[in-house]
Amino acid sequence: MRITGYKSHGVAAAAALVNAVTCADGDDSPAALRRILREHEFFWHEFADADAADFRHWGRTLRPFFEADGLAEVMAMLNGLMLEIPMHPHLADHEPHGLHMHYAPPSSRLAERFRATTLMNLAELIVEHGLGRTGVCAAEGCDHVYADTSRAGRRRFCSEGCANRTNVAAFRARRRE
Numbered sequence: 001m002r003i004t005g006y007k008s009h010g011v012a013a014a015a016a017l018v019n020a021v022t023c024a025d026g027d028d029s030p031a032a033l034r035r036i037l038r039e040h041e042f043f044w045h046e047f048a049d050a051d052a053a054d055f056r057h058w059g060r061t062l063r064p065f066f067e068a069d070g071l072a073e074v075m076a077m078l079n080g081l082m083l084e085i086p087m088h089p090h091l092a093d094h095e096p097h098g099l100h101m102h103y104a105p106p107s108s109r110l111a112e113r114f115r116a117t118t119l120m121n122l123a124e125l126i127v128e129h130g131l132g133r134t135g136v137c138a139a140e141g142c143d144h145v146y147a148d149t150s151r152a153g154r155r156r157f158c159s160e161g162c163a164n165r166t167n168v169a170a171f172r173a174r175r176r177e
Contacts, residue, residue: 010120010121011118011125013117014147017062017118023144024143030049047110058115070131078122085116087104088105090102103116125147133149133153137157140166142157144162
């Protein structure tokens, strides 16, 4: 099983939500949260401004997942959340994703479906790849988190901008020596 396609939307959405809610430069306004849902192919049109508090809480809840140092810590966290979050897995077959799993019934509120999906997709990422694909950006002064769903799985930065700044700074430091 590879965490790609539909599954990676939940993983990427979780990281985007954590960054919006917990980072110094984050934007957790209802419009920004709606944009995260839209960009990651969730039913953003169901998002009401009153839902923002639930999404903000979920972003703060997931931050320790990305900061975790050990697999036992992540397993305990995810297992605890799986007991708290009502889930009812079922198969769905709709465009553009084809046959795939949903983890909360369609009658659930958007926030509940989002929590169940992101939780299960993060758990699947850890089962398949361990902790090496998630973390906090390695760039100095950046507090953004990332989740690497690429084939290579070597990511250490939240963005190409942070990677480039870090690499340029390292290059310049070597030249000075």
